[in-house]
Amino acid sequence: MTSHFRFKIAALALALVVPVSARAQSDTLSHIPLFTWRDAVLAGGFLAGTVALRPVDEYFATHLQTKYAQQNRFFQSVSTVVRTIAEPGAFVIGGSLYVVGRASKQRNMADLGLHGTESVIIASVFAGVLKDSFGRARPFVHPPTDSTGYNSSDWQFGRGLTKGDNYRSFPSGHSVAAFAAAAAVANETVRWWPSMRWVIGPAMYGGAGLVGVSRMYNNRHWASDVMMGAAIGTFAGDKVVRYFHRSNPNSKLDQWLLGASLQPAPGGGFTHSLFLAPAPRVAPIRR
Amino acid sequence: MKPGIVIVAELTGALASSIHAVQERFDPRMAAELPPHLTLIGSSGMGPISVHTATERLREALIPALEAVAPMTLHFEAPMRFMQSDVVVLPIDPNGPVRALHESMAERIRAAKIVTERPRFTFTPHCTLSFYRELPQSELKDLLAMRFDEPFAVDAVQAYRATSPRGTQRILELKLNGA
Numbered sequence: 013m014t015s016h017f018r019f020k021i022a023a024l025a026l027a028l029v030v031p032v033s034a035r036a037q038s039d040t041l042s043h044i045p046l047f048t049w050r051d052a053v054l055a056g057g058f059l060a061g062t063v064a065l066r067p068v069d070e071y072f073a074t075h076l077q078t079k080y081a082q083q084n085r086f087f088q089s090v091s092t093v094v095r096t097i098a099e100p101g102a103f104v105i106g107g108s109l110y111v112v113g114r115a116s117k118q119r120n121m122a123d124l125g126l127h128g129t130e131s132v133i134i135a136s137v138f139a140g141v142l143k144d145s146f147g148r149a150r151p152f153v154h155p156p157t158d159s160t161g162y163n164s165s166d167w168q169f170g171r172g173l174t175k176g177d178n179y180r181s182f183p184s185g186h187s188v189a190a191f192a193a194a195a196a197v198a199n200e201t202v203r204w205w206p207s208m209r210w211v212i213g214p215a216m217y218g219g220a221g222l223v224g225v226s227r228m229y230n231n232r233h234w235a236s237d238v239m240m241g242a243a244i245g246t247f248a249g250d251k252v253v254r255y256f257h258r259s260n261p262n263s264k265l266d267q268w269l270l271g272a273s274l275q276p277a278p279g280g281g282f283t284h285s286l287f288l289a290p291a292p293r294v295a296p297i298r299r
Numbered sequence: 300m301k302p303g304i305v306i307v308a309e310l311t312g313a314l315a316s317s318i319h320a321v322q323e324r325f326d327p328r329m330a331a332e333l334p335p336h337l338t339l340i341g342s343s344g345m346g347p348i349s350v351h352t353a354t355e356r357l358r359e360a361l362i363p364a365l366e367a368v369a370p371m372t373l374h375f376e377a378p379m380r381f382m383q384s385d386v387v388v389l390p391i392d393p394n395g396p397v398r399a400l401h402e403s404m405a406e407r408i409r410a411a412k413i414v415t416e417r418p419r420f421t422f423t424p425h426c427t428l429s430f431y432r433e434l435p436q437s438e439l440k441d442l443l444a445m446r447f448d449e450p451f452a453v454d455a456v457q458a459y460r461a462t463s464p465r466g467t468q469r470i471l472e473l474k475l476n477g478a
Contacts, residue, residue: 077394085382088420096417152402155394177406178399230421231394 044258046251058243062236069164069234073151076229091226098190098223102132106193110269119270120204126269127252128196135192135248136185139241143180147171150181152231164234184233187241188248190220195249203257220245303347303416304357304460304470306404307336308453310426318389318426318447325387325442326429332467335426337373337391339456343423345405346416350462354470357458360411361473364403369477370454371396375447378428385433387442388425397424397453400475404456 081087097105106129113122149166156162172180194216202209224238233241256266310318315335322330341347348357375389391397401422408415428442458471 079379079390082393082421082423083379083382085384088382091421092417092419150402152394152398155392155398157392157395176403178402231398 046255046259051247055243055247058239058246062239062243065234065236065239066164069151069236070162072228072235073162073164073231074156077155077231081229087229090222091229094190094219094223094226095186095230098186098193098220102189102193103129106132114270120200122270124197124200126266127200127256128193128249131192131196131245131249131252132189134252135188135245138248139183139185139188139244142183142240142244143185144172145169146182147173147175147179148182148234148237149179150232151228151234153178155231164236181233182237182240183244184224184227184237184241186227187220187224187233187238188245190223191217191242191245192248193245194220195246196253197249199250199253301347302350302461302463303341304350304352304458305341305347306339306361306456306458307333307341308339308456310335310337310451312451314447314449314451318428321428321442321445325434325438326432328432329427329430332461333459336457337397337424337426337453339397339401339424340404340408340415342418343420344401344418345408345422346418348408349414350460352413354458356411356413357408358471358473360407360413361404361456361458361471364407365400365456365473365475365477367477368396368400368403368475370452370475371400372450372452373397374450375426378443378445380443381423381425381427382420385429386427387429387434387439388427389447390423390425393421393423398422400456 075081106125109125110122110129111125113119113125147168147170149163151162151164154160154163154166167182168179198209198213198216201212205212220242224233224242227233227238228235256263309315318335319330322335373391375391378387378389380386381388401424428445434442453475455472455474457469457473459467460470461467
């Protein structure tokens, strides 16, 4: 084991210990809760939206599956592009931002990539459990030409796990990823450019909404699946950014992943080193 | 044909013969490549499978997907130009059991980490009547006026490997055995 490598191991161990004192210091700061009453209002709104869309699920499915809509090359292309940007794009873009940000020592870029990717992963895991549990049939399973016609009420607990992906409609995974990334980007960037809130927010959430519509256009999801996916993604993105920047700004994970730096090595590739001092903090914007 | 592996449901009986005759009349090159069929994997929904994929590996991936699928009866709608192009196809309803079959196979192929190309369009199953030729207006009008209304059964799928522009080889046939 080289002395250089031993030093890195020691530095890593110290980095995991140092935040204890930093946390003790942060305890003296006023505690900012992760969840607020506004979250309850937002969750209630999303839930009401999901329930309200249930009766019109079949209406949207019918109108998006007309031959005119489905044989439109432009709609098909847009649908493919936005779907790919959401998944796997959200992971690829987030991961790339993090790596490039670390390599070029641009903390904001690394921060955006890290928290965006964390949001997408957390939201996707949660959505995956719901998909397996609710076991809702996708719209294409019972089309209008079927003897039963469209059946948006075909749910069965646990069927997503036993019968496969055709019964994992609720919630929409692509919408979850798109809204998680949109919420993380919107919440991160508003800290840097508060005046751009009404430009970045609508652009990001509008793009995420387009992903949801593309999933309905492809007959993979009902409208209510998309609404619930939007809810989960939005909450995940919002809470990840709030947790790391306001509720727990001295998080060990953040210090480890953002306090370390990637630098080009003399023999090619990159070296990974850690700073023992806490990483500089960007002042949080109070909302 | 572009190199790659496609999974199709071959048409059979009198319907297949009449469609083949139409293909020979309007696009002999295409008619010589494959018998009349619906493409289930390798066009829309999921792109062609890598030509280097071993037949056994593909078979192992597909068998679980086909176990629960029952034979199905489908019917063609009126011929149309595919996505506003010069390609003329006989479309079928893209949803229901045929879509479920496509999605099940696609899921297993992805799970088996078999390499496929990205599709340009969502799953839009059809039987192609004319592909290579840019038809004159009069011929296009004749083709679009044809009808193939009788229902047909799909009870098996076949995999074809295309290794050169003019060479295709059937490498696999699997029955739909579900109840």
